[in-house]
Amino acid sequence: AQSVSQHNHHVILSEAASLELGCNYSYGGTVNLFWYVQYPGQHLQLLLKYFSGDPLVKGIKGFEAEFIKSKFSFNLRKPSVQWSDTAEYFCAVNVGYGGSQGNLIFGKGTKLSVKP
């Protein structure tokens, strides 16, 4: 069965530190890849996505992610985090070309705490 693994349960950083959150998936076919973010007290929202083309995708608030097909990875990065980036981050994979949301598979999430 397909699965998504997020390597870190809780990451604690100081402001201005660089961030990389790991995400690996197990599926050999076509995938669409997402990172969702949930700020405290708010709903889940899309941070960035990859469907095709340039494997380095840029999202909101200075986040970017790189799709490495050979490693089945889609790691999230930010060169300098801010206190306002404190949130929980979820990696998700949609399997199958043109698949609907019904095929979304989520990782367990990584909680990011940024110390001011």
Add this chain to the structure above:
Amino acid sequence: SAVISQKPSRDICQRGTSLTIQCQVDSQVTMMFWYRQQPGQSLTLIATANQGSEATYESGFVIDKFPISRPNLTFSTLTVSNMSPEDSSIYLCSVEDVSRIGEAFFGQGTRLTVV
């Protein structure tokens, strides 16, 4: 993007009782999705609800335990029936933007505690 309102935002319920969660969307959508997020776990899809037809349940979830209604294109309910402490979770309603296949919009979730 769709705006989704979920009610209640949280509840504490006695075991053996049932709770109905409501989900209202500000636009008409074909499919609505219900997820469960148990403590320390990933979001798990419970079922997909299409207007005018019975919901489609994922493996491990059954209609008797999680009946779903979808009376129109902007509203759905999920009932958690005969609750036990193992049902304590966050339940999320979600819709898909048909112009952005696979991209989901979520409600704020309902945090359920069963005692």
